Amino acid sequence: MTAQTAAQAMADATHRLRAAGVTDPARDARVLLAHAARIEASRVTLIAPEELSDEVADRYEQLISLRAIRVPVSHLIGEREFYGRRFKVSGDVLDPRPETETLIETALSQPFARVLDLGVGSGCILVTLLAEQGQATGVGVDLSDAACLQASANAVLHRVQDRAEIHASDWFSNVDGQFDLIVSNPPYIALSEMEGLSTEVREFEPEMALTDGGDGLAAYRAISAGLGAHLAPKGRVMVEIGPTQAAAVTDLFYSVGLVNVCTIRDLDGRDRVVCGFAPD
Structure with missing residues:
Protein backbone atom coordinates (compact mmCIF):
# COMPACT_ATOMS: atom_id res chain seq x y z
CA MET A 1 0.00 0.00 0.00
CA THR A 2 1.30 3.44 -0.95
CA ALA A 3 2.34 5.49 2.06
CA GLN A 4 -0.01 8.32 2.91
CA THR A 5 0.70 11.65 4.47
CA ALA A 6 -0.95 12.31 7.81
CA ALA A 7 -3.31 14.76 6.09
CA GLN A 8 -4.38 12.17 3.50
CA ALA A 9 -4.89 9.50 6.14
CA MET A 10 -6.96 11.85 8.26
CA ALA A 11 -9.12 12.87 5.29
CA ASP A 12 -9.78 9.22 4.40
CA ALA A 13 -10.56 8.40 8.03
CA THR A 14 -12.99 11.32 8.26
CA HIS A 15 -14.82 10.04 5.17
CA ARG A 16 -15.05 6.51 6.61
CA LEU A 17 -16.34 7.71 9.95
CA ARG A 18 -18.89 10.01 8.34
CA ALA A 19 -20.16 7.11 6.23
CA ALA A 20 -20.45 5.03 9.42
CA GLY A 21 -22.69 7.67 11.00
CA VAL A 22 -20.20 9.02 13.55
CA THR A 23 -21.39 12.38 14.87
CA ASP A 24 -18.14 14.38 14.64
CA PRO A 25 -15.94 12.44 12.21
CA ALA A 26 -13.27 15.10 11.61
CA ARG A 27 -12.67 15.62 15.31
CA ASP A 28 -12.48 11.89 16.00
CA ALA A 29 -10.14 11.30 13.05
CA ARG A 30 -7.81 14.00 14.39
CA VAL A 31 -7.83 12.77 17.99
CA LEU A 32 -7.23 9.17 16.95
CA LEU A 33 -4.39 10.14 14.61
CA ALA A 34 -2.72 11.98 17.47
CA HIS A 35 -3.13 8.89 19.64
CA ALA A 36 -1.73 6.59 16.94
CA ALA A 37 1.24 8.91 16.43
CA ARG A 38 1.64 9.38 20.19
CA ILE A 39 1.56 13.15 20.02
CA GLU A 40 -0.76 15.83 21.44
CA ALA A 41 -3.80 16.55 19.26
CA SER A 42 -2.62 20.15 18.95
CA ARG A 43 0.45 18.93 17.02
CA VAL A 44 -1.43 17.04 14.30
CA THR A 45 -1.22 20.04 11.95
CA LEU A 46 2.55 19.99 12.24
CA ILE A 47 2.83 16.40 10.98
CA ALA A 48 0.10 16.77 8.31
CA PRO A 49 2.55 16.93 5.35
CA GLU A 50 4.64 14.01 6.58
CA GLU A 51 4.22 10.41 5.49
CA LEU A 52 3.00 8.09 8.22
CA SER A 53 5.30 5.27 9.20
CA ASP A 54 3.95 1.76 8.75
CA GLU A 55 3.67 1.38 12.50
CA VAL A 56 1.60 4.54 12.95
CA ALA A 57 -0.50 3.79 9.87
CA ASP A 58 -1.34 0.30 11.19
CA ARG A 59 -2.29 1.67 14.60
CA TYR A 60 -4.43 4.35 12.99
CA GLU A 61 -6.18 1.84 10.75
CA GLN A 62 -7.10 -0.29 13.76
CA LEU A 63 -8.39 2.70 15.71
CA ILE A 64 -10.50 3.98 12.82
CA SER A 65 -11.93 0.50 12.19
CA LEU A 66 -13.02 0.26 15.82
CA ARG A 67 -14.45 3.79 15.84
CA ALA A 68 -16.41 2.96 12.68
CA ILE A 69 -18.26 0.25 14.62
CA ARG A 70 -18.92 2.94 17.25
CA VAL A 71 -16.45 2.03 19.97
CA PRO A 72 -16.20 5.33 21.92
CA VAL A 73 -13.09 7.45 21.39
CA SER A 74 -12.51 7.54 25.14
CA HIS A 75 -12.29 3.74 25.23
CA LEU A 76 -9.85 3.72 22.33
CA ILE A 77 -7.49 6.25 23.89
CA GLY A 78 -8.23 5.25 27.49
CA GLU A 79 -9.08 8.69 28.83
CA ARG A 80 -11.60 11.51 28.84
CA GLU A 81 -11.27 15.14 29.85
CA PHE A 82 -13.48 16.42 32.65
CA TYR A 83 -13.35 19.80 34.38
CA GLY A 84 -9.91 20.49 32.97
CA ARG A 85 -8.38 17.16 34.01
CA ARG A 86 -7.83 13.92 32.15
CA PHE A 87 -9.41 10.83 33.67
CA LYS A 88 -8.57 7.25 32.81
CA VAL A 89 -11.68 5.41 31.63
CA SER A 90 -12.67 2.00 30.36
CA GLY A 91 -15.75 0.01 29.49
CA ASP A 92 -16.24 -0.65 33.22
CA VAL A 93 -17.34 2.91 33.99
CA LEU A 94 -19.61 5.60 32.61
CA ASP A 95 -17.76 8.15 30.52
CA PRO A 96 -17.43 11.53 32.27
CA ARG A 97 -19.72 13.97 30.50
CA PRO A 98 -19.61 17.77 30.18
CA GLU A 99 -23.10 18.19 31.61
CA THR A 100 -21.95 16.64 34.88
CA GLU A 101 -19.72 19.68 35.34
CA THR A 102 -22.94 21.47 36.37
CA LEU A 103 -22.96 19.29 39.48
CA ILE A 104 -19.31 20.15 40.16
CA GLU A 105 -19.96 23.89 39.85
CA THR A 106 -22.96 23.63 42.17
CA ALA A 107 -21.02 21.62 44.76
CA LEU A 108 -18.11 24.08 44.71
CA SER A 109 -20.39 27.08 45.21
CA GLN A 110 -20.21 26.48 48.98
CA PRO A 111 -17.41 25.02 51.11
CA PHE A 112 -17.50 21.45 52.39
CA ALA A 113 -15.28 19.34 54.59
CA ARG A 114 -16.42 15.76 53.95
CA VAL A 115 -18.05 14.47 50.78
CA LEU A 116 -19.71 11.19 49.85
CA GLY A 121 -17.73 5.23 38.71
CA SER A 122 -14.55 6.66 37.17
CA GLY A 123 -14.12 8.87 40.22
CA CYS A 124 -14.43 12.04 38.14
CA ILE A 125 -16.82 13.73 40.58
CA LEU A 126 -15.14 12.75 43.85
CA VAL A 127 -11.59 13.31 42.58
CA THR A 128 -12.46 16.68 41.04
CA LEU A 129 -14.14 17.91 44.20
CA LEU A 130 -11.19 16.85 46.36
CA ALA A 131 -8.70 18.35 43.91
CA GLU A 132 -10.58 21.65 43.92
CA GLN A 133 -11.21 21.69 47.69
CA GLY A 134 -7.75 20.95 49.05
CA GLN A 135 -8.69 20.46 52.72
CA ALA A 136 -11.69 18.19 52.13
CA THR A 137 -11.81 14.42 52.54
CA GLY A 138 -14.20 12.05 50.86
CA VAL A 139 -15.64 8.59 50.39
CA GLY A 140 -16.64 7.07 47.08
CA VAL A 141 -18.69 3.89 46.80
CA ASP A 142 -19.87 1.79 43.88
CA LEU A 143 -21.53 -1.58 43.46
CA SER A 144 -18.89 -2.44 40.83
CA ASP A 145 -15.48 -3.55 42.06
CA ALA A 146 -14.03 -2.65 38.65
CA ALA A 147 -15.36 0.89 39.00
CA CYS A 148 -13.81 1.19 42.46
CA LEU A 149 -10.44 0.19 41.00
CA GLN A 150 -10.81 2.75 38.21
CA ALA A 151 -11.76 5.50 40.66
CA SER A 152 -8.84 4.60 42.91
CA ALA A 153 -6.46 4.84 39.95
CA ASN A 154 -7.78 8.29 39.09
CA ALA A 155 -7.42 9.39 42.70
CA VAL A 156 -3.75 8.43 42.52
CA LEU A 157 -3.37 10.09 39.12
CA HIS A 158 -4.63 13.39 40.53
CA ARG A 159 -2.86 13.00 43.88
CA VAL A 160 -5.89 12.97 46.16
CA GLN A 161 -5.59 9.32 47.23
CA ASP A 162 -4.61 10.26 50.80
CA ARG A 163 -7.93 12.10 51.20
CA ALA A 164 -10.15 9.62 49.35
CA GLU A 165 -11.55 6.32 50.59
CA ILE A 166 -13.08 4.20 47.83
CA HIS A 167 -14.80 0.87 48.35
CA ALA A 168 -17.69 -1.31 47.21
CA SER A 169 -21.15 -0.61 48.56
CA ASP A 170 -24.76 -0.89 47.43
CA TRP A 171 -25.62 2.78 47.98
CA PHE A 172 -25.40 3.39 51.77
CA SER A 173 -25.13 -0.26 52.81
CA ASN A 174 -21.38 -0.08 53.53
CA VAL A 175 -21.15 3.61 54.45
CA ASP A 176 -20.53 4.90 57.98
CA GLY A 177 -20.78 8.39 59.40
CA GLN A 178 -22.23 11.67 58.23
CA PHE A 179 -21.23 14.03 55.45
CA ASP A 180 -21.82 17.71 54.84
CA LEU A 181 -22.00 17.04 51.09
CA ILE A 182 -23.48 14.00 49.33
CA VAL A 183 -23.33 13.80 45.55
CA SER A 184 -24.39 11.27 42.94
CA ASN A 185 -24.78 10.78 39.22
CA PRO A 186 -26.87 7.62 39.44
CA PRO A 187 -28.40 5.44 36.70
CA TYR A 188 -31.45 7.47 35.75
CA ILE A 189 -32.43 6.26 32.27
CA ALA A 190 -35.71 4.37 32.22
CA LEU A 191 -35.64 0.93 30.63
CA SER A 192 -38.08 2.18 28.00
CA GLU A 193 -35.57 4.86 26.95
CA MET A 194 -32.57 2.58 26.44
CA GLU A 195 -33.27 1.85 22.78
CA GLY A 196 -33.13 5.56 22.02
CA LEU A 197 -29.54 5.92 23.21
CA SER A 198 -26.62 6.18 20.80
CA THR A 199 -24.81 2.97 19.87
CA GLU A 200 -21.71 4.24 21.68
CA VAL A 201 -23.61 4.50 24.95
CA ARG A 202 -26.00 1.56 24.63
CA GLU A 203 -23.45 -1.00 23.44
CA PHE A 204 -20.22 0.06 25.12
CA GLU A 205 -21.02 1.64 28.50
CA PRO A 206 -21.98 -0.44 31.56
CA GLU A 207 -25.74 -0.96 31.67
CA MET A 208 -25.85 -0.80 35.47
CA ALA A 209 -24.49 2.76 35.30
CA LEU A 210 -27.18 3.81 32.83
CA THR A 211 -30.50 2.30 33.91
CA ASP A 212 -32.20 0.79 36.93
CA GLY A 213 -34.14 -1.52 34.63
CA GLY A 214 -37.36 0.24 35.59
CA ASP A 215 -38.66 3.81 35.67
CA GLY A 216 -35.28 5.50 36.17
CA LEU A 217 -36.10 6.69 39.70
CA ALA A 218 -35.02 3.69 41.82
CA ALA A 219 -31.63 5.22 42.66
CA TYR A 220 -33.22 8.44 43.89
CA ARG A 221 -35.54 6.46 46.15
CA ALA A 222 -32.58 4.56 47.62
CA ILE A 223 -30.53 7.74 48.08
CA SER A 224 -33.42 9.62 49.68
CA ALA A 225 -34.03 6.77 52.11
CA GLY A 226 -30.46 6.93 53.41
CA LEU A 227 -30.09 10.67 53.80
CA GLY A 228 -31.53 10.84 57.31
CA ALA A 229 -28.68 8.75 58.70
CA HIS A 230 -25.83 10.13 56.59
CA LEU A 231 -26.47 13.79 55.75
CA ALA A 232 -25.18 16.09 58.50
CA PRO A 233 -27.39 18.90 59.84
CA LYS A 234 -27.43 21.75 57.29
CA GLY A 235 -25.62 19.42 54.86
CA ARG A 236 -26.26 19.44 51.13
CA VAL A 237 -27.21 16.64 48.76
CA MET A 238 -27.14 17.04 45.01
CA VAL A 239 -27.90 14.54 42.28
CA GLU A 240 -27.70 14.64 38.53
CA ILE A 241 -31.03 13.92 36.85
CA GLY A 242 -32.53 13.31 33.45
CA PRO A 243 -34.24 16.35 31.92
CA THR A 244 -37.77 15.22 32.85
CA GLN A 245 -37.13 14.05 36.42
CA ALA A 246 -36.86 17.28 38.42
CA ALA A 247 -40.39 17.22 39.83
CA ALA A 248 -40.24 13.55 40.89
CA VAL A 249 -36.82 13.90 42.57
CA THR A 250 -37.87 17.17 44.25
CA ASP A 251 -40.90 15.40 45.73
CA LEU A 252 -38.69 12.57 47.00
CA PHE A 253 -36.32 15.03 48.69
CA TYR A 254 -39.14 16.92 50.37
CA SER A 255 -40.74 13.66 51.48
CA VAL A 256 -37.66 12.78 53.59
CA GLY A 257 -37.50 16.18 55.26
CA LEU A 258 -35.07 18.15 53.12
CA VAL A 259 -35.58 21.89 52.79
CA ASN A 260 -34.87 24.53 50.13
CA VAL A 261 -34.89 21.96 47.34
CA CYS A 262 -34.05 23.52 43.98
CA THR A 263 -33.21 22.54 40.40
CA ILE A 264 -30.15 23.78 38.50
CA ARG A 265 -30.04 23.82 34.72
CA ASP A 266 -27.02 22.94 32.57
CA LEU A 267 -25.51 25.15 29.87
CA ASP A 268 -28.07 23.86 27.36
CA GLY A 269 -30.91 25.04 29.60
CA ARG A 270 -32.02 21.55 30.64
CA ASP A 271 -32.82 20.56 34.20
CA ARG A 272 -29.63 18.79 35.33
CA VAL A 273 -29.12 18.84 39.13
CA VAL A 274 -31.51 18.71 42.06
CA CYS A 275 -30.09 20.06 45.31
CA GLY A 276 -31.54 19.90 48.81
CA PHE A 277 -30.48 20.76 52.35
CA ALA A 278 -30.84 18.96 55.65
CA PRO A 279 -32.61 21.04 58.30
CA ASP A 280 -30.70 22.30 61.35
Whole structure:
Protein backbone atom coordinates (compact mmCIF):
# COMPACT_ATOMS: atom_id res chain seq x y z
CA MET A 1 0.00 0.00 0.00
CA THR A 2 1.30 3.44 -0.95
CA ALA A 3 2.34 5.49 2.06
CA GLN A 4 -0.01 8.32 2.91
CA THR A 5 0.70 11.65 4.47
CA ALA A 6 -0.95 12.31 7.81
CA ALA A 7 -3.31 14.76 6.09
CA GLN A 8 -4.38 12.17 3.50
CA ALA A 9 -4.89 9.50 6.14
CA MET A 10 -6.96 11.85 8.26
CA ALA A 11 -9.12 12.87 5.29
CA ASP A 12 -9.78 9.22 4.40
CA ALA A 13 -10.56 8.40 8.03
CA THR A 14 -12.99 11.32 8.26
CA HIS A 15 -14.82 10.04 5.17
CA ARG A 16 -15.05 6.51 6.61
CA LEU A 17 -16.34 7.71 9.95
CA ARG A 18 -18.89 10.01 8.34
CA ALA A 19 -20.16 7.11 6.23
CA ALA A 20 -20.45 5.03 9.42
CA GLY A 21 -22.69 7.67 11.00
CA VAL A 22 -20.20 9.02 13.55
CA THR A 23 -21.39 12.38 14.87
CA ASP A 24 -18.14 14.38 14.64
CA PRO A 25 -15.94 12.44 12.21
CA ALA A 26 -13.27 15.10 11.61
CA ARG A 27 -12.67 15.62 15.31
CA ASP A 28 -12.48 11.89 16.00
CA ALA A 29 -10.14 11.30 13.05
CA ARG A 30 -7.81 14.00 14.39
CA VAL A 31 -7.83 12.77 17.99
CA LEU A 32 -7.23 9.17 16.95
CA LEU A 33 -4.39 10.14 14.61
CA ALA A 34 -2.72 11.98 17.47
CA HIS A 35 -3.13 8.89 19.64
CA ALA A 36 -1.73 6.59 16.94
CA ALA A 37 1.24 8.91 16.43
CA ARG A 38 1.64 9.38 20.19
CA ILE A 39 1.56 13.15 20.02
CA GLU A 40 -0.76 15.83 21.44
CA ALA A 41 -3.80 16.55 19.26
CA SER A 42 -2.62 20.15 18.95
CA ARG A 43 0.45 18.93 17.02
CA VAL A 44 -1.43 17.04 14.30
CA THR A 45 -1.22 20.04 11.95
CA LEU A 46 2.55 19.99 12.24
CA ILE A 47 2.83 16.40 10.98
CA ALA A 48 0.10 16.77 8.31
CA PRO A 49 2.55 16.93 5.35
CA GLU A 50 4.64 14.01 6.58
CA GLU A 51 4.22 10.41 5.49
CA LEU A 52 3.00 8.09 8.22
CA SER A 53 5.30 5.27 9.20
CA ASP A 54 3.95 1.76 8.75
CA GLU A 55 3.67 1.38 12.50
CA VAL A 56 1.60 4.54 12.95
CA ALA A 57 -0.50 3.79 9.87
CA ASP A 58 -1.34 0.30 11.19
CA ARG A 59 -2.29 1.67 14.60
CA TYR A 60 -4.43 4.35 12.99
CA GLU A 61 -6.18 1.84 10.75
CA GLN A 62 -7.10 -0.29 13.76
CA LEU A 63 -8.39 2.70 15.71
CA ILE A 64 -10.50 3.98 12.82
CA SER A 65 -11.93 0.50 12.19
CA LEU A 66 -13.02 0.26 15.82
CA ARG A 67 -14.45 3.79 15.84
CA ALA A 68 -16.41 2.96 12.68
CA ILE A 69 -18.26 0.25 14.62
CA ARG A 70 -18.92 2.94 17.25
CA VAL A 71 -16.45 2.03 19.97
CA PRO A 72 -16.20 5.33 21.92
CA VAL A 73 -13.09 7.45 21.39
CA SER A 74 -12.51 7.54 25.14
CA HIS A 75 -12.29 3.74 25.23
CA LEU A 76 -9.85 3.72 22.33
CA ILE A 77 -7.49 6.25 23.89
CA GLY A 78 -8.23 5.25 27.49
CA GLU A 79 -9.08 8.69 28.83
CA ARG A 80 -11.60 11.51 28.84
CA GLU A 81 -11.27 15.14 29.85
CA PHE A 82 -13.48 16.42 32.65
CA TYR A 83 -13.35 19.80 34.38
CA GLY A 84 -9.91 20.49 32.97
CA ARG A 85 -8.38 17.16 34.01
CA ARG A 86 -7.83 13.92 32.15
CA PHE A 87 -9.41 10.83 33.67
CA LYS A 88 -8.57 7.25 32.81
CA VAL A 89 -11.68 5.41 31.63
CA SER A 90 -12.67 2.00 30.36
CA GLY A 91 -15.75 0.01 29.49
CA ASP A 92 -16.24 -0.65 33.22
CA VAL A 93 -17.34 2.91 33.99
CA LEU A 94 -19.61 5.60 32.61
CA ASP A 95 -17.76 8.15 30.52
CA PRO A 96 -17.43 11.53 32.27
CA ARG A 97 -19.72 13.97 30.50
CA PRO A 98 -19.61 17.77 30.18
CA GLU A 99 -23.10 18.19 31.61
CA THR A 100 -21.95 16.64 34.88
CA GLU A 101 -19.72 19.68 35.34
CA THR A 102 -22.94 21.47 36.37
CA LEU A 103 -22.96 19.29 39.48
CA ILE A 104 -19.31 20.15 40.16
CA GLU A 105 -19.96 23.89 39.85
CA THR A 106 -22.96 23.63 42.17
CA ALA A 107 -21.02 21.62 44.76
CA LEU A 108 -18.11 24.08 44.71
CA SER A 109 -20.39 27.08 45.21
CA GLN A 110 -20.21 26.48 48.98
CA PRO A 111 -17.41 25.02 51.11
CA PHE A 112 -17.50 21.45 52.39
CA ALA A 113 -15.28 19.34 54.59
CA ARG A 114 -16.42 15.76 53.95
CA VAL A 115 -18.05 14.47 50.78
CA LEU A 116 -19.71 11.19 49.85
CA ASP A 117 -20.01 10.17 46.19
CA LEU A 118 -22.63 7.48 45.67
CA GLY A 119 -21.91 5.47 42.52
CA VAL A 120 -18.37 6.77 42.15
CA GLY A 121 -17.73 5.23 38.71
CA SER A 122 -14.55 6.66 37.17
CA GLY A 123 -14.12 8.87 40.22
CA CYS A 124 -14.43 12.04 38.14
CA ILE A 125 -16.82 13.73 40.58
CA LEU A 126 -15.14 12.75 43.85
CA VAL A 127 -11.59 13.31 42.58
CA THR A 128 -12.46 16.68 41.04
CA LEU A 129 -14.14 17.91 44.20
CA LEU A 130 -11.19 16.85 46.36
CA ALA A 131 -8.70 18.35 43.91
CA GLU A 132 -10.58 21.65 43.92
CA GLN A 133 -11.21 21.69 47.69
CA GLY A 134 -7.75 20.95 49.05
CA GLN A 135 -8.69 20.46 52.72
CA ALA A 136 -11.69 18.19 52.13
CA THR A 137 -11.81 14.42 52.54
CA GLY A 138 -14.20 12.05 50.86
CA VAL A 139 -15.64 8.59 50.39
CA GLY A 140 -16.64 7.07 47.08
CA VAL A 141 -18.69 3.89 46.80
CA ASP A 142 -19.87 1.79 43.88
CA LEU A 143 -21.53 -1.58 43.46
CA SER A 144 -18.89 -2.44 40.83
CA ASP A 145 -15.48 -3.55 42.06
CA ALA A 146 -14.03 -2.65 38.65
CA ALA A 147 -15.36 0.89 39.00
CA CYS A 148 -13.81 1.19 42.46
CA LEU A 149 -10.44 0.19 41.00
CA GLN A 150 -10.81 2.75 38.21
CA ALA A 151 -11.76 5.50 40.66
CA SER A 152 -8.84 4.60 42.91
CA ALA A 153 -6.46 4.84 39.95
CA ASN A 154 -7.78 8.29 39.09
CA ALA A 155 -7.42 9.39 42.70
CA VAL A 156 -3.75 8.43 42.52
CA LEU A 157 -3.37 10.09 39.12
CA HIS A 158 -4.63 13.39 40.53
CA ARG A 159 -2.86 13.00 43.88
CA VAL A 160 -5.89 12.97 46.16
CA GLN A 161 -5.59 9.32 47.23
CA ASP A 162 -4.61 10.26 50.80
CA ARG A 163 -7.93 12.10 51.20
CA ALA A 164 -10.15 9.62 49.35
CA GLU A 165 -11.55 6.32 50.59
CA ILE A 166 -13.08 4.20 47.83
CA HIS A 167 -14.80 0.87 48.35
CA ALA A 168 -17.69 -1.31 47.21
CA SER A 169 -21.15 -0.61 48.56
CA ASP A 170 -24.76 -0.89 47.43
CA TRP A 171 -25.62 2.78 47.98
CA PHE A 172 -25.40 3.39 51.77
CA SER A 173 -25.13 -0.26 52.81
CA ASN A 174 -21.38 -0.08 53.53
CA VAL A 175 -21.15 3.61 54.45
CA ASP A 176 -20.53 4.90 57.98
CA GLY A 177 -20.78 8.39 59.40
CA GLN A 178 -22.23 11.67 58.23
CA PHE A 179 -21.23 14.03 55.45
CA ASP A 180 -21.82 17.71 54.84
CA LEU A 181 -22.00 17.04 51.09
CA ILE A 182 -23.48 14.00 49.33
CA VAL A 183 -23.33 13.80 45.55
CA SER A 184 -24.39 11.27 42.94
CA ASN A 185 -24.78 10.78 39.22
CA PRO A 186 -26.87 7.62 39.44
CA PRO A 187 -28.40 5.44 36.70
CA TYR A 188 -31.45 7.47 35.75
CA ILE A 189 -32.43 6.26 32.27
CA ALA A 190 -35.71 4.37 32.22
CA LEU A 191 -35.64 0.93 30.63
CA SER A 192 -38.08 2.18 28.00
CA GLU A 193 -35.57 4.86 26.95
CA MET A 194 -32.57 2.58 26.44
CA GLU A 195 -33.27 1.85 22.78
CA GLY A 196 -33.13 5.56 22.02
CA LEU A 197 -29.54 5.92 23.21
CA SER A 198 -26.62 6.18 20.80
CA THR A 199 -24.81 2.97 19.87
CA GLU A 200 -21.71 4.24 21.68
CA VAL A 201 -23.61 4.50 24.95
CA ARG A 202 -26.00 1.56 24.63
CA GLU A 203 -23.45 -1.00 23.44
CA PHE A 204 -20.22 0.06 25.12
CA GLU A 205 -21.02 1.64 28.50
CA PRO A 206 -21.98 -0.44 31.56
CA GLU A 207 -25.74 -0.96 31.67
CA MET A 208 -25.85 -0.80 35.47
CA ALA A 209 -24.49 2.76 35.30
CA LEU A 210 -27.18 3.81 32.83
CA THR A 211 -30.50 2.30 33.91
CA ASP A 212 -32.20 0.79 36.93
CA GLY A 213 -34.14 -1.52 34.63
CA GLY A 214 -37.36 0.24 35.59
CA ASP A 215 -38.66 3.81 35.67
CA GLY A 216 -35.28 5.50 36.17
CA LEU A 217 -36.10 6.69 39.70
CA ALA A 218 -35.02 3.69 41.82
CA ALA A 219 -31.63 5.22 42.66
CA TYR A 220 -33.22 8.44 43.89
CA ARG A 221 -35.54 6.46 46.15
CA ALA A 222 -32.58 4.56 47.62
CA ILE A 223 -30.53 7.74 48.08
CA SER A 224 -33.42 9.62 49.68
CA ALA A 225 -34.03 6.77 52.11
CA GLY A 226 -30.46 6.93 53.41
CA LEU A 227 -30.09 10.67 53.80
CA GLY A 228 -31.53 10.84 57.31
CA ALA A 229 -28.68 8.75 58.70
CA HIS A 230 -25.83 10.13 56.59
CA LEU A 231 -26.47 13.79 55.75
CA ALA A 232 -25.18 16.09 58.50
CA PRO A 233 -27.39 18.90 59.84
CA LYS A 234 -27.43 21.75 57.29
CA GLY A 235 -25.62 19.42 54.86
CA ARG A 236 -26.26 19.44 51.13
CA VAL A 237 -27.21 16.64 48.76
CA MET A 238 -27.14 17.04 45.01
CA VAL A 239 -27.90 14.54 42.28
CA GLU A 240 -27.70 14.64 38.53
CA ILE A 241 -31.03 13.92 36.85
CA GLY A 242 -32.53 13.31 33.45
CA PRO A 243 -34.24 16.35 31.92
CA THR A 244 -37.77 15.22 32.85
CA GLN A 245 -37.13 14.05 36.42
CA ALA A 246 -36.86 17.28 38.42
CA ALA A 247 -40.39 17.22 39.83
CA ALA A 248 -40.24 13.55 40.89
CA VAL A 249 -36.82 13.90 42.57
CA THR A 250 -37.87 17.17 44.25
CA ASP A 251 -40.90 15.40 45.73
CA LEU A 252 -38.69 12.57 47.00
CA PHE A 253 -36.32 15.03 48.69
CA TYR A 254 -39.14 16.92 50.37
CA SER A 255 -40.74 13.66 51.48
CA VAL A 256 -37.66 12.78 53.59
CA GLY A 257 -37.50 16.18 55.26
CA LEU A 258 -35.07 18.15 53.12
CA VAL A 259 -35.58 21.89 52.79
CA ASN A 260 -34.87 24.53 50.13
CA VAL A 261 -34.89 21.96 47.34
CA CYS A 262 -34.05 23.52 43.98
CA THR A 263 -33.21 22.54 40.40
CA ILE A 264 -30.15 23.78 38.50
CA ARG A 265 -30.04 23.82 34.72
CA ASP A 266 -27.02 22.94 32.57
CA LEU A 267 -25.51 25.15 29.87
CA ASP A 268 -28.07 23.86 27.36
CA GLY A 269 -30.91 25.04 29.60
CA ARG A 270 -32.02 21.55 30.64
CA ASP A 271 -32.82 20.56 34.20
CA ARG A 272 -29.63 18.79 35.33
CA VAL A 273 -29.12 18.84 39.13
CA VAL A 274 -31.51 18.71 42.06
CA CYS A 275 -30.09 20.06 45.31
CA GLY A 276 -31.54 19.90 48.81
CA PHE A 277 -30.48 20.76 52.35
CA ALA A 278 -30.84 18.96 55.65
CA PRO A 279 -32.61 21.04 58.30
CA ASP A 280 -30.70 22.30 61.35
